[in-house]
Amino acid sequence: MSASERQAAPPQNSLWLATMHPASFALVMATGIVSIACEILDHPLLARALLWANLTFYVVLWSLTVARIVRFPERVLADISHHGRSVGFFTIVAATCVVGSQMLVINDAWRTAAAFWAFGILLWAVVTYTVFTALTVKGDKPPLAEGINGGWLVSVVAAQSVAVLGSQLAPGFDVHVPQVLFFCLGMWLGGGMLYIWIISLIFYRYTFFVMSPSDLAPPYWINMGAVAISTLAGATLIEAAPDSRLLQDLLPFLKGFTLLFWATATWWIPMLVILGAWRHVYRRLLGRRLSPRHVHGLHIPPGGCDRRAVSADHPARIPLYRAGGMGRDDDRRSAPTGASQPRRAFPQLSRSPQSSLG
16 A cells, blocks of 8 residues: 555544544534524523533534644545535534524623624635635536535525624624624625525526435425525514614615515425425335434524524514514504514614623
8 A cells, every 4th residue: 555545544543533524513503593592482591501512512523623634634625625525614604603693692792702703704705715716626527416415505504694693793883883784784695696596506406407316315405494594684684774874775675685585495395395205205215324414404494494483473573574564564663652662683682792791
């Protein structure tokens, strides 16, 4: 065996680290989403338990990621230019912002959440332009049917997670609120455009290439999850509109596109259920072992819907149809002083950073 072959073949006791999937941070994403939902649904003990568990997961996964970069840099570089594995790096961005949202919503730690947001922005820029540049200039590329899947839409989730956390943090930035919201608006729009590009290719792959049952892996549920979090980001921006003249001017546009994202996410649910039935019942693809990243990929879209749903329906949140200016909310604008008024989506976020923990 040559020296290069020995380097390419890691020892058996560290093979698991060498082959660790970049999408492992999906564990943090799924846990964080469930934790925030528990907090909003008035299960604070469970929410805090999941928060501390998630912080542990986050630290452990970062430690393993750094160890993998140091010990197996060639494997990491190979993953960056691999059409199937490279998009898994976007889970690091989304996980960072989800933990930031946990710290803000559950622990009321504005400064800590702001630090996670800043780190998330840096990670988003590095991962986005590194991965897409590597995939663009790569010489040997797979056919479309083999190279694309629902996991590609984690890149959309990453961008929208930055927009969501930034919009939640915005009230604490004082005079810089309009600039922060403008940045979040750009992230939301960029993420939405990225969804349109990628989902067009995925739908083309669905309808014009042969699909085997094994092709319909759980990450395809991110078809729906990516627009679920896009809906959440849009609704959060709509609620923040009073703090930004630009957002006020764009309100009809924001409402329309947020409703478009919501309708798209809703459309995907029965489609994916039907395809799942075809996979498991009609074609009888049962008993296949799923990797952990596939399991967490299946959790994330319903969890994203939970975040969107509780933000829309919980008494402390503005319902989506109200945030969209539909229903009876227009009548409330002329309500007399002291009448019932809709509350902000995250009322605790209007506090100043000085009053927060962390």
